[in-house]
Amino acid sequence: MRVPFIKMHGLGNDFVVLDARENALPALDTSRAAAIADRHEGIGCDQLILLEPSKSADFRMRIFNQDGSEVGACGNATRAVALLHGEEARIETAGGLLSASPSDGGASVDMGAPRFDWDAIPLAYPMDTLSMPVGWEMLEDPGAVNVGNPHVIFFVEDTDAVPLDRIGPDIENDPLFPERVNVNLATIESRSRIRLRVWERGAGLTRACGTGACATAVHAMRRKLVDSPVIVALPGGDLEIAWEPGGTIQMTGPATESFRGSFEWDDYA
Missing domain, CATH: 3.10.310.10 (Diaminopimelate Epimerase; Chain A, domain 1)
Incomplete structure (x- = not known):
């Protein structure tokens, strides 16, 4: 199965973005996410970003760290995804609902309210x-x-x-x-x-x-x-x-698309 990806970064914090909003992908687990993110034997990134359909927002963003662990939020990735989406969007994440608006060379993101308890x-x-x-x-x-x-x-x-x-x-x-x-x-x-x-x-x-x-x-x-x-x-x-x-916190900054490519899904089992 050949899978397209987009390589992006926000201030050098880099991502491999898999867009499954229209074409679903097989289940993504920790080991596969870590294999794709590996800088020596994979594509290489700080975070792997998976975009999926959402029932509560414009789309859902899942975030996997380099070690394959899934986390709730990534501000730089949110700006990158907003730039990729191309218009204002509400984004479902495990850490809450975010709002993002692309701007010239980047995006502004409402990161929600901080928690202190x-x-x-x-x-x-x-x-x-x-x-x-x-x-x-x-x-x-x-x-x-x-x-x-x-x-x-x-x-x-x-x-x-x-x-x-x-x-x-x-x-x-x-x-x-x-x-x-x-x-x-x-x-x-x-x-x-x-x-x-x-x-x-x-x-x-x-x-x-x-x-x-x-x-x-x-x-x-x-x-x-x-x-x-x-x-x-x-x-x-x-x-x-x-x-x-x-x-709520408002974050504004740049994001960049680096290149696009594709890979064989089973190469990273």
């Missing part, structure tokens, strides 16, 4: 998610936000001075986070700009993480460190994040 992150036991009394080596006093998937955020003087590739896996898999966690290291550069690096759950170090940018911006606003909107500068480029308490 400890059991909504989720954490293993109750604590204040605005200032968590935990730490790992030099990283202390984090906050936690769920924006369709779980994030923990640390503010540091210099994001590049922290060995995130070494500490990230320990935090991601700490028992405090029953569903694992995305790890964000942020440096506040001004009231209008944050510099950010992200260790992404199931994918590792990434050039950009849309939900990480949203979670970090919201947490910085809750701590009154920045104003809305704020620019979040990631290794792959900048995103603009706007949020007011009680409202």
Whole structure:
């Protein structure tokens, strides 16, 4: 069975998109998703995106990380899919219903309302998610936000001075986070700009993480460190994040189609 795909990226966070809205595909499981995402023996991507019909929205988006695990949200992929769709759309995801509008070279996405309750992150036991009394080596006093998937955020003087590739896996898999966690290291550069690096759950170090940018911006606003909107500068480029308490998060940034191709479904069994 020959299957077409579209390779896309948002600020270097790259995706293989399978569009099954009109022509259904066989069931996609963890091992096949990981095989397709493998950068050495597969097509290669940070996330595999599967588009399907939806009864509650314009279409459904399923998101598989590089290790094949399915997750609830991906901000960069949502912008890419909005660009591919070509018009305003309501998108069903496991993390909730999103609204996206394509713009010149990218898209704006309503990422929904952030969640702060400890059991909504989720954490293993109750604590204040605005200032968590935990730490790992030099990283202390984090906050936690769920924006369709779980994030923990640390503010540091210099994001590049922290060995995130070494500490990230320990935090991601700490028992405090029953569903694992995305790890964000942020440096506040001004009231209008944050510099950010992200260790992404199931994918590792990434050039950009849309939900990480949203979670970090919201947490910085809750701590009154920045104003809305704020620019979040990631290794792959900048995103603009706007949020007011009680409202939903608005994310705006670029997305790009890289190329198209096809593969044999059974090659990645």
